[in-house]
Amino acid sequence: MRIVALSGGVGGAKLVDGLARILDGDSLATVVNTGDDFVHWGLAIAPDLDTVMYTLAGVSHPEQGWGLADEGFRALSMVERYGGPAWFRLGDRDLATHLLRTEALRAGERLTDVTARLARALGVRHPILPMADGARRTLIETERDGVLPFQDWFVGRRAKPEVRAIRWSDDPPPTPEVLAAIERADAIVIAPSNPYVSVDPILSLPGMRAALSHKAIVAVSPIVGGAAVKGPLGEMVRTVAGEPASAAAIARHYQGRWEGLLAGFVVEHGDARELPAGLRVREAATVMATADDRRRLAAEVLAFVEELVR
């Protein structure tokens, strides 16, 4: 069975890692959100791509989930000494990724190609596909501070300003590699990422909805027992959807905004309440604290997908 996963950063990357422990490199491709990408210190930063890449390469920071293990911050502290911007904490090892990517992009290489090259060098065997080669910046419309670029809102202001809506700077096409992977896929797995700022940027690319039609799509809920496993999602559900955070709110978002997008939905044990009609549901242990958790959840998701496409 060939799977395409749609993923944002930390939470999504964990499930992708679980899938990659089961499926070979031909059977799993991951389409990654690039809406969080931005330029900092003159470097092209792609947080979700790097989180997925570092996770699949087994070099990610063991506790925080993003960034690299054995990281240092000498460059950052020197930038601070110069009075430069230090609100986004780029690590020394991480800088290598941004430096090589930035240089390659300036030389005209596509983000898709430089990502493939870097991932290969780190020993990653499963394709990591940026959703687009063209820029598509996520813009956060806030109640009090106007429209903020994603990282200004997320890191710069610690996701505090209340979110009213989300939109994007540009509408680049999905890459040929993304469309080809979806075309070949037997099913699509939406990883437990933030729907608004990690998955919607992928789903709303021009032509993406059409490319996904007739595909069995399964999402894993990023909400567990009324709260986000990580990040500002819980609060975003409240302010954007106008309801308390719940797995059901996530399902309603996908089924409402994307017209019955999902065939199946994987939720935490006990969270299968008030879900939209017509949605097949699987309860599972969705919190991934260990590598075993990742593999076990991935296996459950794949078994569920098998049932749906059979």
Added chain:
Amino acid sequence: MRIVALSGGVGGAKLVDGLARILDGDSLATVVNTGDDFVHWGLAIAPDLDTVMYTLAGVSHPEQGWGLADEGFRALSMVERYGGPAWFRLGDRDLATHLLRTEALRAGERLTDVTARLARALGVRHPILPMADGARRTLIETERDGVLPFQDWFVGRRAKPEVRAIRWSDDPPPTPEVLAAIERADAIVIAPSNPYVSVDPILSLPGMRAALSHKAIVAVSPIVGGAAVKGPLGEMVRTVAGEPASAAAIARHYQGRWEGLLAGFVVEHGDARELPAGLRVREAATVMATADDRRRLAAEVLAFVEELVR
């Protein structure tokens, strides 16, 4: 007395540091070679500017003379892991300088202005002036490997290929700040830097020779007892000038190529042999192992300059 120093990297920076321990920020400006500048990992690297800046800021590496104290190489080792170029060892703290400079230059800031800004942030009180804002790459004509960009020859090939001649990629004008500093100066001190690749790039800028006419110019010999204190200069004298390295060979270079440029020449004790006629000479302890050595030599140079301009 107002002094303008002309300097390359490590050796020159030491004397400049000695001068800065005696003269206030209004009485000493340093014009720095930018012929070694190059782009690496997409970053604008300016080795001599940084060596002078780090030295005057008191943050330079205590043993090697270039680079920063308390440096790490996490980014470099990660670049190596990616299979990227690792022949030029950029340190993590050092990266901050290159990142901020590169970003500023791309935004249209002049090298002169970004250098002033960075140096000020590090607490440097004496102006550090790049010789030019426009590129002027030093090119090394070798016997066997053709023409090499300076860093390819110096670091990439460890200065091994025999040098036939040196030339430059472009002829940008000296900056207005350089010309103004020279105009105001009572005397010029050529630091003990490599004449061919550190001082000639400055002296051969368009209009520089005219700007320096009528100025008392004193050079400090970078050759001590027949050998260079540091770097490939000894071998370069042999292959470029066709004679063994000596203080006299350095003096003949300046007086020959630059038509009696020097009024005075400071050499190591015992090196005042076979010097060109008409050149005032001062013997001194020119090897600067400690901060005291720097200050003592600087004081001797200043006393010598006083005698010459009196």
